[in-house]
Amino acid sequence: MIEIQHLTKTFSTAAGQAHALDDVSLTIEDGDIMGIIGMSGAGKSTLVRCINLLERPTSGKIVVDGQDVTGLTGAALRAYRRRVAMIFQNFGLLAQKTVLDNVCFPYKAASGRVTAENRKRALELLEMVGLAEKASSYPSQLSGGQQQRVAIARALACDPEYILCDEATSALDPASTNSVLKLLRDINRTTGVTIIVITHAMGVVEKICRNVAVLEHGRVVEQGSVADVFAAPQSQAAKVLLERVDWDA
Amino acid sequence: MPSVVTEFIEEYGELLGQGVVDTLVMLIVSTAIAYVIGTVLGVVLYLTAPGSLRPMRALNAVLGWVVNIGRSLPFIILLISIMPFTDALVGTTSGVRGVIPPLVVSTAPFVARMIEQSLAEVPRASVEAAEACGASIPRVVISALLPEALPSIVRGVSITLIAELGYTAIAGAVGAGGLGDIAIRYGYYRYEDEVMIVTVVLLIVLVQIIQSACDFIARKIDHRSQAEA
Numbered sequence: 001m002i003e004i005q006h007l008t009k010t011f012s013t014a015a016g017q018a019h020a021l022d023d024v025s026l027t028i029e030d031g032d033i034m035g036i037i038g039m040s041g042a043g044k045s046t047l048v049r050c051i052n053l054l055e056r057p058t059s060g061k062i063v064v065d066g067q068d069v070t071g072l073t074g075a076a077l078r079a080y081r082r083r084v085a086m087i088f089q090n091f092g093l094l095a096q097k098t099v100l101d102n103v104c105f106p107y108k109a110a111s112g113r114v115t116a117e118n119r120k121r122a123l124e125l126l127e128m129v130g131l132a133e134k135a136s137s138y139p140s141q142l143s144g145g146q147q148q149r150v151a152i153a154r155a156l157a158c159d160p161e162y163i164l165c166d167e168a169t170s171a172l173d174p175a176s177t178n179s180v181l182k183l184l185r186d187i188n189r190t191t192g193v194t195i196i197v198i199t200h201a202m203g204v205v206e207k208i209c210r211n212v213a214v215l216e217h218g219r220v221v222e223q224g225s226v227a228d229v230f231a232a233p234q235s236q237a238a239k240v241l242l243e244r245v246d247w248d249a
Numbered sequence: 250m251p252s253v254v255t256e257f258i259e260e261y262g263e264l265l266g267q268g269v270v271d272t273l274v275m276l277i278v279s280t281a282i283a284y285v286i287g288t289v290l291g292v293v294l295y296l297t298a299p300g301s302l303r304p305m306r307a308l309n310a311v312l313g314w315v316v317n318i319g320r321s322l323p324f325i326i327l328l329i330s331i332m333p334f335t336d337a338l339v340g341t342t343s344g345v346r347g348v349i350p351p352l353v354v355s356t357a358p359f360v361a362r363m364i365e366q367s368l369a370e371v372p373r374a375s376v377e378a379a380e381a382c383g384a385s386i387p388r389v390v391i392s393a394l395l396p397e398a399l400p401s402i403v404r405g406v407s408i409t410l411i412a413e414l415g416y417t418a419i420a421g422a423v424g425a426g427g428l429g430d431i432a433i434r435y436g437y438y439r440y441e442d443e444v445m446i447v448t449v450v451l452l453i454v455l456v457q458i459i460q461s462a463c464d465f466i467a468r469k470i471d472h473r474s475q476a477e478a
Contacts, residue, residue: 078383081382081383091378092378093375094393094397095372095472096396096473097396105384110383138473139472
């Protein structure tokens, strides 16, 4: 379970202080697929990057299974990051490494080397995402959807408890988006891994999420089950995202 | 007809051959050492830059300053001004040995900037993904950043080598040996035009070989384009 408690993130800009996150509190239950949705600049990417501490929160706490991880550094931080995998909008694959070596990278990150057993596991994961035959290809030889599936295989390499998806399907066409979302849903069902999905597309939330939080100007303006929020959106932001506003008005 | 060529080769062949060897030794030894130092400096410059993996404003500024000083001294001035240091280090300030320390001192800062530049070209997402996998900073540098930047680094090597080839020729002015030395002694002081011309041709050929070889290697190891497969 991830508990985000009164999280604030402030960036210093030329124009002064910008509040990317303003007292955000959220709870993400184990096994859930949680959507965090908002318009560009709402702070959702900052929020998810605070969860694995790619960004350091200005104040507030991230508590994972009862342990405050906010101040982790060094080896403890790296061990924590292996429990919380991440996939990115632009895939973040290493262009000079083969697909297999990309999937093996977390092993290398963990222990400095890749064992035969690791490689076997990586091949199984590639099999699972349907790309076993591409193991010795390079990322540039794959389509966007395929690259994201490689990134998902890499995310699964260290058997994470959580997967953070930062606009994972925003760069993909609708067909690839569906195949990636379906894959994430299947992984959630078979392994029970908790998935946190950052997106600005309600369609993504509707397809795979059970719960959703709506972020606007760095604040959570609405949260609840997807069914409830979709049936009766309360906040203006949710209505806009659901296109339930009269845009001609 | 061939007698002119034969005569020339008989008279200057050995000299020019030795000149090429000396030039290559100066070039390769000093570049190798400069890359060891320059890569470390370049990686530190990259890592400590604002917004990078380990921002350290003061260290970055001081290091950048040192590198800029190294780059702003004209080579001939640097060569003369560090002569006591060169003498202490290799026991001479002339010949091939005597010119390697100033070549390294002038090239390492250049290499540092080339490496910094090559690392900065690696997409941010790839670096962050490596970090998010739980990799330590040294691991990110060794297993992700440097391999990703390698094709660009190799292209940088050709630029470094060719710039340095120019320095070795300048070093010839103070008795360093090599093709520059021959061009000055025979071509300039003794008006032996043929030697000068042949020296220039040899330098041109060297530049072409360096450029083509580095381009070839860079293309061979770069997996970013879809063309290969």
